[in-house]
Amino acid sequence: MSLLSGKKPSYLGHKQGKLAASPKSPNCVSSQALGKANIDPLTFKGSASNAWTALTNVMNAHKGASQTEVSDIYMHLECKTPLLGFVDDLEFCLDDQNKAIHVRSASRLGYSDLGKNRQRVEQIRSTFTKEVNQS
Numbered sequence: 001m002s003l004l005s006g007k008k009p010s011y012l013g014h015k016q017g018k019l020a021a022s023p024k025s026p027n028c029v030s031s032q033a034l035g036k037a038n039i040d041p042l043t044f045k046g047s048a049s050n051a052w053t054a055l056t057n058v059m060n061a062h063k064g065a066s067q068t069e070v071s072d073i074y075m076h077l078e079c080k081t082p083l084l085g086f087v088d089d090l091e092f093c094l095d096d097q098n099k100a101i102h103v104r105s106a107s108r109l110g111y112s113d114l115g116k117n118r119q120r121v122e123q124i125r126s127t128f129t130k131e132v133n134q135s
Contacts, residue, residue, distance in 0.1 A: 007108070014074050014093045019104040027113040028106035029121055039121055041100040044132050048096040054132040055092060055101060058124060065090065079105075079120065086110070088117055 011020045022028040022037040031041035044051035052072070059065055059077060069076040073094040078087050086109060093102045103124075105117035 019091050019093055025111045029118045030104040031102045041102045042128050043100050051132050058127045058131050
């Protein structure tokens with residue numbers, strides 16, 4: 001384990017469809033946050049199980065991401081930056097009722113992420129949208 005990977009926060013996970021709150025530092029985005037940390041959830045049409053399978057496929061192919069916890073409505077991945085090995089926590093929570101998958105991506109260490117978490121989520125969104133529309 002690298003010194004730059006940090007320790008997995010104990011507050012990760014979901015409680016009744018809610019992901020952890022975003023910190024005040026600018027190194028997190030969440031579809032359940034207000035203000036600058038807010039990012040849109042992933043949305044889908046059709047069945048939730050097809051959408052979840054599409055997201056699983058996207059994340060299995062995502063470079064630098066490794067799954068640490070997966071259920072039928074929650075997924076946690078650790079995303080390691082290629083150069084220095086910083087670890088970000090990426091979480092997804094399925095909201096079948098609203099045809100959405102909530103997302104939270106946060107750096108474990110440091111104050112700013114220079115927009116990396118937002119960039120990652122938008123890249124995943126683009127790939128997910130293509131994948132879910134094929135199924």
